[in-house]
Amino acid sequence: MTRTTKLLAALAATTCLVAPAMAANVPDGATLADDQSFTYRILDEFTSPDPQIVEDVSGSEIVRDLFEGLINQDADGNPVPGVATEWSSNEDFTEWTFTLRDNAVWSDGEPVTAHDFVYAWKRLVDPATASPYAWFGELMSLDNASAIIAGEAEVDDLGVEAVDDHTLVARLSAPLPHFYMMMSHASTFPAPQWVIEEHGDQWTRPGNIVTNGAYILTEHVPQERSVREKSETYWDAENTVIETVTALVINDENQALTRFMAGELDRTEVPIGQFPRLEEEYPDTAISIPTLCTYYYNFNLRDNGPEATHDERVRQALSYAIDRDVIVNQVLQAGQTPAYVFAPVGMANMDTPNVEYENWTQAERDARAVELLAEAGYGPDGESLQLGILYNTSDAHRQLATVVGQMWEQKLGVQTTLENMEWNTFLDSRENGDFDVSRGGWCADYNDPSTFLDLFQTTSGYNDAKYSNTDVDAMLNEAKGLEDAADINRQIEEIVAVEMPIIPVYHYANAYMLNPQIQDWPVNNLEANWYSKDLYKIAE
Template structure:
C-alpha cells in the first residue's frame, strides 16, 4: 500500500483527497454473465460479523462487504474514500479530522453519521463489549483508550468526537503518521446503536442486522454457509455488479477442489503441494499471490506452560531445527517464502534486521540446535522432551505439524503429539494458554510492521505466547510516533529472534483456484483485502 501520510509527512495540516474510483469498473465491450454471483470456500465458521467482535480473516472478508468504514482500498491497496470523502491531520499527527459524505445511509434508511463511528469506537474499547480487538484502540493511540480498557475511565472519554453529523474529529495520545491506513480494519467500522440496543448480541442475525456497506446479510447457516446480497441503499449501488456472494464452509480442502472443478465454487484454496500440478493443468485458474501474512508457532511462556520451553535454549533449538526450505519448496510448493523474522520482508517502514541463524546453512542450524538442547539437558544422554502441537482442524495444518514434529524427533529426539480443534474452540484454548506449542497465522491489519510487531507487546490481545520484554515494549512505544521507524523495527525483530517466543515458519502466498470469469481480483493488494463490490463476472467464452 502507498501511504499518503508517509509521502507527505513533512507537510502540516495536510488534507487528503482521492479521485473517486470506486466499485466495479466494467470496460466497454465486456459481456457480463447473466448470473452475477460469487461463491467461495472458507475453512471454518467465521468468528462474527460484528465489526467490533470479528477477529478472523474470513469473518473480516464478510464484514468488509456488509459495512463500510471511513476509508477503503483500491485494487492496488491505495487508500480511497469510504464514508469519509476528505481527511486531514495536524502537523504532529495527533489530531485527525474526517468529513463524511452526506449520501451514506444504513440499510434501514437511517443516515450514516459521525456519531455512528463515535459509538462504534467507544464500543470497541468498552470492557463490557469484551472485544478481542479492544487492543487495536490502543494501537491506534486513541486518547484515553488504555485507561478505558483498564476500566479506569468511562468510554465516553475516548478521544473521538462528532462535531456534527458529517464531521468526525479524532485525538491521539501520540502522533501516528500512518493512522489513516489503520481505518480499513473492520474494528473501526461504524455500528448502528439503535439496532444493538434493541437486539443485543442477536443483532447480527439476518433478520435483525442493519448494515451500511454494499451488501446485506440474507442468510447464515452456522458451519454451512453465509449469503450476502446487494444492498439497494448503498450510496454507490448503481456501480455494484455482483448480486449475490456466498461463503461455503468446507473443512476438507481436497473436497473443496473437487467441488470447484465441478463448477460449484468460484474460488477455493489450492491443497498443500498441488499448485505445481494445477498451474500446469489450469494456467488461467491457479494463481499464487504473495501477501503480508506470517505462519508461525507460539511457545506457551505462561507460568503453567511447559517447563522446558521456558528455557530460551530449547526455544532456539526447536526453531533452528525447522528446515523452512523443505517446508516451502517440498511441502507447500505454492510460492510461500521461508520466514526467519516475524514481519514480512518488504513491508513499508521495515529495516533489515541482522538475524544470525538466518545466515547459517541448515546443517549449521541443526548442529547448533543439538548443542543447545544438550546444554539445556535434553536429547541424547538427557531428558526426552514431550510436546503437543495445537492447531485448528485443517489437512494443511495437520500436514505441517506432522512435518515439524518429524524434524524435531529426528534431529533432537523430541516426541510430539498432535491436537486439533474446531476453529472457535481452538481460539479459546490458545487465548487461555491451554497448549504447549500452538500454530498461529497473522495477516497485516495495515501496511506497517507495527501490525505484526505489536503482538510482542506485553499487553497485546494476540500475544498468545504471553511474551513480555520491557525493552520491546519501550521500543514499540517509541516507534509508533515516528514517520521512519525502520531502525527500531529491525531492533525489535533482532530481540525477538534471540528470545524466540515464537517460531516464524513462512510468509504466506494466497494460492487459489479462481474462476477466470471473476474479474478485477486485487492481486496487487499486498494486504489481500478484497471487496465484492469491485468484482464482476463476465460471460463464459
C-alpha cells in the same frame, strides 16, 4: 509547503479528496454474465459479522462487504475514500479529522453519521463489549483507550468526537503518522446503535442486521454457509455488479477442490502441495499471490507452559531444527517464502533485520540446535522432551504440524503429539494458554511492521505466547510516534529472533483456484483485502 503537507504527500495522499468510486470498473466491450454471483469456500465458521467482535480473516472479508469504514483500499492496497471523502492531521499527527460523505445511508435508510463511528469506537474499547480486538483501540493511540480498557476511565472519555454529522475528530495520546491507514480495519467500522440496543447480541442475525456496506446479510447457517446480497441503499450501488455472495464452510481442502472443479465454487484454496500440478493444468485458473501474512508457532510462556520451553535455548533449538526450505519448496510448493523474522520483509517502514541464523546452512542450524538442547539438559544424554502441537482443523495445518514434529523427533529426539480442534475451540484454548506449542497466522491490518510487532507488546490481546520484554515494550511505544521507525522495528525483530517467543515458519502466498469469469481480483493488494463490490463476472 508545511511539514504536514510534505509528509502527507509522501504518504500517498494522507489528505485525500473525493476520488472516483472504487466499485466494479467494467471495461467497454465486456459481456457480463447473466448470473452475477460469487461463491467461495472458507475453512471454518467465521467468528462474527459484528465489526467490533470479528477476529478472523474470513470474518473480516465478510464484514468488509457488509460494512464500510472511513477508508477502503484499491486493487493495489492504496487508501481510497470509503465513508470519508477526505482526511487530514495536525502538525504532530495527534489529531485527525475525517469528512464524511453526505450520501451514505444504512440499509434501513438512516443516514450514516460521525456519531455511528464514535459509538463503534467506544464500543470497541468498552470492557462490557469484550471485544477481542479492544487492543486495537490502544494501537490506534486513541486518547484514554488504555485506561478505558483497564476499567480506569469512562468510555465517554475516549478521544473521538462527532463535531457534526459529517465531521469526525480523533485525538491521540501520541503521534501516529500512519493512523489513517488503520481505518480499513474492520474494528473501526461504524455500528448502528439503535439496532444493537433493540436486538442486543442478536443484532447480527439476518432480518435484524442493518449494514452500511455494499451488501446485506440475508442468510447464515452456522458451520454451513452465509449469504450476502447487494444493498440497494449503498451509496455506490449503481456501480456494484456482483449481486449475491455466498461463503461455504468446507473443512476439507480436497473436497473443496472437487466442488470447484464441479462448478459449485468460484474460488477455493489450493490443497497443500498441489499448486505446481494445477498451475500447469489450469494456467488461467490457478493463481498464487504473495501477501503480508506470516505462519508461525507460539510457545506457551505462561507459568503453566512446559518448563523446557521457558528456556531460551530450547526455543532456539526447536526453531533452528525446522527446515523452512523443505516446508516451502517440497511441502507447500505454492510461492511461500521461508520466514526468519515475523514481519514480512519488504513492508514499508522496515530495515532488513540482521538475523544470524538466517544466514546459516540448514546443517549448521541443526548442529547448533543439538548443542543448545544438550546445554539446556535435554536430548539423548539428558531429559526427554515431549510437546503437544495445537492447530485448528485443516489438512494443511495437520500436514505441516506432522512435518515439524518429524523434524524435531529426527534431529532432536523430541516427541510430539498433534492436537486438533475446531476453530472457535482452538481460539479459546490458544487464548487461555491451554497448549504447549500452537500454530498462529497473522496478516497485516495495514502496511506497517507495527501491525506485526505490536503482538509482542506485553498487553497485546493477540500475544498468545504471553511474551514480555520491557525493552521491547518501550521500543514499540517509541516507534509509534516516529515518522521513520525503521531502525527501531529492525532492532525489535533482532531481539525477538534471539529470545524466540514464536517460531516464524513462512510468509504466505495465497494460492487459489479462481474462476476465470471473475474479474478484477486485487492480485496486487499485499494485504489481501478484497471487496465483492469491486468484482464482476463476465460471460463464458
